[in-house]
Amino acid sequence: MFLNNSPSFVENTSDQSDSIRLTTPSSSIIILSSTSTAGSSSNIVKFTTERITRLLKNDSLNYKVIKNSKTNLSSSCWEVFGFPSKKTNTQEFEIIPKFASCESCFQTYAYKPYSGTRILNSHSCVQKLLNKDKEGLSTGDKVIQMKLGTVMKCYKQIQLPQRDINLIKNLTSKWLCQDMRTFSIVEDTGLRNLLQEFIILGARYGEIDLKNVFRGADVCSKHIYELADEYRTILKGILKEPYENRCIRICPD
Incomplete structure (x- = not known):
């Protein structure tokens, strides 16, 4: 009943939950379920890119973007992107899998490690960062030239007799x-x-x-x-x- 073509995340919560169980079926849906001793009632929340974006913007107490902790990241997008996460009952933040979110505007994309970062690199915030770096390099060259100009003294030009x-x-x-x-x-x-x-x-x-x-x-x-x-x-x-x-x-x- 939870099969879907697009990456998504389904959370199954109860009012009195004390345990979390992760299951990953053959589809891209991941169910986070919790059981209750008081009853069998549950609240199922399906995570999509749009929903995660909205939650990150409007519910910062329970949702935030966590930096990619891997070292030697070659792609520039990870200076802007991280992984969306949700606060659990233990007050710790748990990453919502198969998504990547921008730390600036919270735009969220479906992401899998083996799918590459082409879509993330095309994001507007990443492009702004790259353009800013280029401008910084250009400005740095101008500063270096100015410094060289001050070091190399400019002597007076004259016409000798x-x-x-x-x-x-x-x-x-x-x-x-x-x-x-x-x-x-x-x-x-x-x-x-x-x-x-x-x-x-x-x-x-x-x-x-x-x-x-x-x-x-x-x-x-x-x-x-x-x-x-x-x-x-x-x-x-x-x-x-x-x-x-x-x-x-x-x-x-």
Whole structure:
């Protein structure tokens, strides 16, 4: 008489009950029965998804949602869903089997462990949670970017005078043409001259972006040829008089 195609739960109670017996027939109906010593009268209550939803909303003293106690739950729906339960005569809450209820809106669905959680995951409260998590990740990325922006100082962008640009190019090119030993490079005169000029420029213009000062490898390579021609001209002027007076001596060292 209790056969039904949809999952349901039937409770058989008496006015003076002191024991509970669970029986599970071949159908999806589960009968919770209690016997009475005073008489054989009983009150049969059939649980459906609609009824459980209504009881959870309107009778919170006797019905509540219990969290899924299993660990390592992979589905996100269990952050929102639990199992509906009813208070027994011992004042303890007993899970109503074959149902799952939302803790927020108390919407109840038929649920069996082997049936999967696709329907539960499509519930609106679960979708809101997933969307909120996505927004949180997006906001977190923005916060990280803002923090990186504060850590990485933004230096002032300026247009250096051509005189200062040429000076830096000269110092860089000279440094590249001088001693290039690995560890002792920090002691190079060329490097120290270059750094000293940076300090002077910093004192003059404040905290400026190094990209406005340094030039790339191609520029330095081209400038080295220009410097070489310039120094050849200077050296030619220095050697002209000794050469004409036959006073030049070449040393192999």
